[in-house]
Amino acid sequence: MNIHEYQAKDILERFGVPVPKGIVASTPGEAKAAAEELGGTVVVKAQVHAGGRGKAGGVKVVSSADEAEQAAEAMLGTNLVTHQTGPQGVPVRKVMVAEATDIADELYLSIIVDGDAGVPVVIASTEGGMDIEEVAEKTPDRLFRVAGDPLIGLSPYHARDIAALLNVPASARRATAALISNLYRLFVENDCSLVEINPLVVTKDEEVIALDAKINLEDDALFRHKDLAGLHDPEQEDELERRARSADLAYVKLDGGKVGCMVNGAGLAMATMDITKWAGADPANFLDIGGSADQDRIEEAFRIIVSDDEVEIILVNLFAGIARSDVVAQGIVNAAKETGATLPMVVAMRGTNAEEGRNILNESGLDITAAPDLAGAAETLRDKLSGAKGGAR
Amino acid sequence: MSVLVGPDTKLLVQGLGRDGSFQASRMRDYGTNMVAAVHPNREGQKFEDAVPYFSSVAEAVAETGANTGVIFVPAPFAADAIVEQVDAGLEVVVCITEGVPVQDMVKVNAYVKGSGSRLIGPNCPGLIHPASKAKVGIIPGNIVEPGRIGVVSRSGTLTYEAIAQLVQVGLGQSSCVGIGGDPIHGTTFTDVLELFQDDDETDAIVMIGEIGGVREQLAAEFIADKVTKPVVAAIAGQTAPPGKRMGHAGAIITGKAGLASEKNRVLTEAGVHVVESPAYIGARMKEVLG
Numbered sequence: 001m002n003i004h005e006y007q008a009k010d011i012l013e014r015f016g017v018p019v020p021k022g023i024v025a026s027t028p029g030e031a032k033a034a035a036e037e038l039g040g041t042v043v044v045k046a047q048v049h050a051g052g053r054g055k056a057g058g059v060k061v062v063s064s065a066d067e068a069e070q071a072a073e074a075m076l077g078t079n080l081v082t083h084q085t086g087p088q089g090v091p092v093r094k095v096m097v098a099e100a101t102d103i104a105d106e107l108y109l110s111i112i113v114d115g116d117a118g119v120p121v122v123i124a125s126t127e128g129g130m131d132i133e134e135v136a137e138k139t140p141d142r143l144f145r146v147a148g149d150p151l152i153g154l155s156p157y158h159a160r161d162i163a164a165l166l167n168v169p170a171s172a173r174r175a176t177a178a179l180i181s182n183l184y185r186l187f188v189e190n191d192c193s194l195v196e197i198n199p200l201v202v203t204k205d206e207e208v209i210a211l212d213a214k215i216n217l218e219d220d221a222l223f224r225h226k227d228l229a230g231l232h233d234p235e236q237e238d239e240l241e242r243r244a245r246s247a248d249l250a251y252v253k254l255d256g257g258k259v260g261c262m263v264n265g266a267g268l269a270m271a272t273m274d275i276t277k278w279a280g281a282d283p284a285n286f287l288d289i290g291g292s293a294d295q296d297r298i299e300e301a302f303r304i305i306v307s308d309d310e311v312e313i314i315l316v317n318l319f320a321g322i323a324r325s326d327v328v329a330q331g332i333v334n335a336a337k338e339t340g341a342t343l344p345m346v347v348a349m350r351g352t353n354a355e356e357g358r359n360i361l362n363e364s365g366l367d368i369t370a371a372p373d374l375a376g377a378a379e380t381l382r383d384k385l386s387g388a389k390g391g392a393r
Numbered sequence: 394m395s396v397l398v399g400p401d402t403k404l405l406v407q408g409l410g411r412d413g414s415f416q417a418s419r420m421r422d423y424g425t426n427m428v429a430a431v432h433p434n435r436e437g438q439k440f441e442d443a444v445p446y447f448s449s450v451a452e453a454v455a456e457t458g459a460n461t462g463v464i465f466v467p468a469p470f471a472a473d474a475i476v477e478q479v480d481a482g483l484e485v486v487v488c489i490t491e492g493v494p495v496q497d498m499v500k501v502n503a504y505v506k507g508s509g510s511r512l513i514g515p516n517c518p519g520l521i522h523p524a525s526k527a528k529v530g531i532i533p534g535n536i537v538e539p540g541r542i543g544v545v546s547r548s549g550t551l552t553y554e555a556i557a558q559l560v561q562v563g564l565g566q567s568s569c570v571g572i573g574g575d576p577i578h579g580t581t582f583t584d585v586l587e588l589f590q591d592d593d594e595t596d597a598i599v600m601i602g603e604i605g606g607v608r609e610q611l612a613a614e615f616i617a618d619k620v621t622k623p624v625v626a627a628i629a630g631q632t633a634p635p636g637k638r639m640g641h642a643g644a645i646i647t648g649k650a651g652l653a654s655e656k657n658r659v660l661t662e663a664g665v666h667v668v669e670s671p672a673y674i675g676a677r678m679k680e681v682l683g
Binding site: 112113115116118119120133136150151188191193218220221223224250252254263264265266267268269270271273274275276277278282283286288291292319321322350351352373374375377378 | 412415416468469492493494495496498499500502503504518531532533536546547548549550551552553554557558561574575576577601603604605606607608611627629630631632633634637638639640641642643644647648653669670671672673676
């Protein structure tokens with residue numbers, strides 16, 4: 001789960017990580033008042049779950065309260081489009097007004113869990129304010145990785161080492177090491193999947209401050225962080241992904257595809273997307289209905305697929321172990337009739353009650369072509385697609 | 394000889410709610426020797442009038458000599474169940490549960506490494522050994538056939554797909570092992586490849602990987618060095634976009650190494666027969682075996 005910058009900074013402050021003084025505003029008037037309270041030059045920052053705000057006009061440095069009001073006016077209520085959002089952008093409902101910082105140096109700091117090593121890893125770089133993937137690619141010698149330990153956590157000497165690698169001024173070494181230790185503690189105690197400070201800045205007064213902050217929380221651990229679960233902002237999600245999440249379906253919208261996919265199991269869902277490509281078209285989505293989906297969930301899954309305007313054909317691939325094919329088939333038929341969807345479907349059904357499932361589909365009167373297996377589904381789909389294009393098959 | 398699960402398996406099942414009970418029933422139907430059930434408040438009762446319930450794993454092991462455990466308890470309690478099974482000395486601990494918090498697995502995996510137990514999963518379909526009719530987990534018993542192909546996979550239903558393809562071309566399985574879709578998991582591809590290489594029931598290996606992580610690359614290194622049996626591999630997620638989690642917690646591309654194309658390249662270099670389309674795993678194996 002993503003949270004906003006202002007929420008992330010609240011958490012940072014609670015864990016003793018210094019951040020610039022800032023105030024959240026929901027209206028231009030509130031932004032003006034905030035700027036007056038902070039005084040001097042301030043930064044107005046759109047609060048959205050997407051990177052690349054600066055280049056997209058979502059961050060403005062202003063020197064008066066009136067200008068802060070105007071900047072907020074221009075951002076609030078609009079959709080901000082960055083390189084990380086779709087073309088429709090994400091809505092700006094709040095801005096953060098923060099005091100400006102005199103920057104001497106920009107650094108990078110993040111923590112993730114390295115699944116292969118099985119431990120949290122601190123990633124630090126002297127190249128702050130840049131895309132870290134690019135730093136890793138072009139100047140890997142300026143990127144440092146230090147692993148924590150499941151039992152010990154991050155040893156204080158590791159934190160001191162990282163501060164030294166980051167080359168912060170001697171007077172700020174101790175504070176930087178403390179900041180890194182606190183950030184590691186924050187990461188573990190809140191079940192984060194990512195904490196990223198980019199940039200971490202050294203000010204002209206030689207203080208070290210988290211100028212920006214991104215925190216992702218692990219969905220699977222939210223049950224033990226009820227307070228953090230409340231930070232969820234559904235408006236920032238794609239509408240179909242939001243609907244899928246509330247129906248407990250694993251769904252990812254893929255831009256530009258026309259084959260809607262409905263599959264049970266994540267691996268098989270990916271494999272189904274892959275054979276779509278082989279058949280000559282792009283998948284419109286990843287969708288795993290899960291092992292024990294009931295009819296309601298199947299119906300919602302179907303509605304989500306057909307709500308995607310780009311979808312022209314639906315590929316259903318079911319290998320029922322726990323799931324029951326007849327339940328899935330009935331769900332598809334019900335939802336197709338209810339939505340009036342007339343899209344052609346290619347369906348491969350195997351496993352528990354597959355015969356019953358196929359019968360339900362055959363008798364439904366819908367435009368359904370049965371396929372025996374994954375290879376058959378790929379071939380059927382390819383034939384259908386070339387037919388749809390007016391090919392001479 | 395079998396891989397991890399076989400004729401000597403004496404199974405303990407922990408977590409007998411709706412799904413756990415259903416699956417325990419399927420395992421018994423298939424022929425698995427289930428000797429104990431663990432549930433906090435059913436002591437003195439019997440599962441299906443045949444298998445005694447115990448309130449703790451240690452007690453169940455002491456009474457029945459169980460050597461293998463399978464876990465269906467809900468995700469918030471799964472880490473505790475793994476630790477309990479390890480402490481009770483079970484040799485093989487299989488965690489089917491999906492959604493175990495990553496920070497729990499950071500600790501638990503380190504704990505298991507210092508013990509004599511082997512953890513499979515979490516978030517996995519478990520194992521099956523068709524020749525001895527032993528199944529620990531949820532792989533449907535009616536799709537497998539005894540034979541000489543070892544199957545190892547990060548996925549559940551894609552494993553069933555691969556098994557069905559093998560059966561279709563007349564190839565049965567020695568053992569099938571689902572290692573799970575989570576970023577932190579106990580037994581890895583490399584571990585299972587080593588077992589298959591040493592297994593006299595296995596002639597060839599199917600390996601099914603996914604986007605994310607570098608485990609397939611580590612497996613490729615091991616195959617190049619140590620595996621003399623033919624390996625056919627498929628990597629799911631060639632069309633997955635970077636930065637998006639594809640259902641499985643571990644299936645997310647966060648760098649070049651996580652790409653399917655990169656894994657395919659490294660595996661091909663290691664001498665693995667990589668199929669570009671996951672629909673031709675069985676056909677390719679048939680071709681390789683001639």
